[in-house]
Amino acid sequence: xxxxxxxxxxxxxxxxxxxxxxxxIIDRKDLYYAVCDATTSLWGDVTAAVIMPAVIASEGHYxxxxxxxxxxxxxxxxxxxxxxxxDNPIALRIVAxxxxxxxxxxxxxxxxxxxxxxxxxxxxxxxxxxxQIDYCYGQKVDAIEKGFKNTNRLFLTKEDLEKL
Amino acid sequence: MKITDACVYPYxxxxxxxRRMALEAKSLGFDRLxxxxxxxxxxxxxxxxxxxxxxxxMVKDLISRVRQEKNSKAVISVQxxxxxxxxxxxxxxxxxxxRGIQSADKAxxxxxxxxxxxxxxxxxxxxxxxxxxxxxxxxxxAIHRYRDILVLERRFEFPITLSxxxxxxxxxxxxxxxxxxxSLIDMDTPDVERAFIGVDTIITPPNPAVRVI
Numbered sequence: 058x059x060x061x062x063x064x065x066x067x068x069x070x071x072x073x074x075x076x077x078x079x080x081x082i083i084d085r086k087d088l089y090y091a092v093c094d095a096t097t098s099l100w101g102d103v104t105a106a107v108i109m110p111a112v113i114a115s116e117g118h119y120x121x122x123x124x125x126x127x128x129x130x131x132x133x134x135x136x137x138x139x140x141x142x143x144d145n146p147i148a149l150r151i152v153a154x155x156x157x158x159x160x161x162x163x164x165x166x167x168x169x170x171x172x173x174x175x176x177x178x179x180x181x182x183x184x185x186x187x188x189q190i191d192y193c194y195g196q197k198v199d200a201i202e203k204g205f206k207n208t209n210r211l212f213l214t215k216e217d218l219e220k221l
Numbered sequence: 222m223k224i225t226d227a228c229v230y231p232y233x234x235x236x237x238x239x240r241r242m243a244l245e246a247k248s249l250g251f252d253r254l255x256x257x258x259x260x261x262x263x264x265x266x267x268x269x270x271x272x273x274x275x276x277x278x279m280v281k282d283l284i285s286r287v288r289q290e291k292n293s294k295a296v297i298s299v300q301x302x303x304x305x306x307x308x309x310x311x312x313x314x315x316x317x318x319x320r321g322i323q324s325a326d327k328a329x330x331x332x333x334x335x336x337x338x339x340x341x342x343x344x345x346x347x348x349x350x351x352x353x354x355x356x357x358x359x360x361x362x363a364i365h366r367y368r369d370i371l372v373l374e375r376r377f378e379f380p381i382t383l384s385x386x387x388x389x390x391x392x393x394x395x396x397x398x399x400x401x402x403x404s405l406i407d408m409d410t411p412d413v414e415r416a417f418i419g420v421d422t423i424i425t426p427p428n429p430a431v432r433v434i
Contacts, residue, residue, distance in 0.1 A: 212237035
């Protein structure tokens with residue numbers, strides 16, 4: 058099927074989302090399956106076919122998701138029901154919606170991408186357990202329990218570690 | 222009037238500290254959190270209220286427990302049971318919220334319990350976790366129960382609270398996302414706004430126009 062002229066093409070909308078926990082890099086294909094699963098589960102096959110969700114770009118922990126114009130509300134509700142992607146617990150935070158990808162790319166450039174800060178110490182104690190600091194930005198500190206199995210991830214702040 | 226998430230579980234029940242949850246709540250548009258097992262305070266401009274959840278008790282024990290916590294200024298919630306239990310809970314002075322109505326018996330909350338909730342200013346909690354993380358029949362059942370409760374709420378006008386029951390910052394949702402999720406259960410924007418400030422309504426019930434002396 059050839060490319061249609063612009064007046065005959067379907068109008069699309071693009072939604073910019075950030076993936077939590079910060080610093081998580083997710084494969085586009087995995088996220089596409091998670092989005093499709095959430096959309097179909099919530100709205101059913103018929104509405105999912107109308108929404109036509111697709112993950113079309115990723116920059117760092119930002120993702121751009123496409124849908125048909127007029128179905129942004131349905132897609133955003135479906136996105137808020139995504140809790141994991143390939144068994145990794147995640148949350149998608151909607152940042153902006155636009156009619157062009159370029160506007161969202163500009164938005165990503167404006168938004169400061171939280172880079173990893175060097176923590177004062179790579180390890181910390183919390184609740185009598187030893188944790189390795191995985192991510193540190195501003196007040197936020199993400200720590201992973203040290204060990205071979207049952208390594209839990211904790212979401213803390215710098216103040217929590219100072220209080221200990 | 223503060224936009225409130227009526228129940229979150231910080232560390233040690235969950236994997237996020239209360240400060241981190243407050244930080245996240247601030248970025249998501251909330252003004253207050255009701256937390257389980259954490260003493261009241263203020264973190265990063267977010268008011269954190271202590272919440273007490275009483276479950277699996279007889280009415281007699283419930284009354285004595287509520288009496289113990291009378292001066293603690295905590296938000297006292299009770300897990301819903303059968304119809305008789307729920308009616309009894311509505312009559313206990315000091316109980317603020319009835320929770321877990323989606324997992325209770327189908328006839329657990331009827332028009333009599335709704336009238337008592339309105340008279341005694343006891344809120345019914347809408348737990349959003351089955352809508353967020355539930356799939357299939359579990360989510361369908363929750364939607365059905367919440368729609369049924371909202372029919373009674375429109376008739377009797379008892380308070381409603383919204384809670385994410387988040388055990389992690391990843392389970393918390395923004396105010397706008399919660400409004401979207403509430404549209405699934407036929408709540409329009411004024412309903413959602415009223416539900417967000419439901420905790421304010423139950424903590425400071427309006428003074429009666431006429432006082433019997």
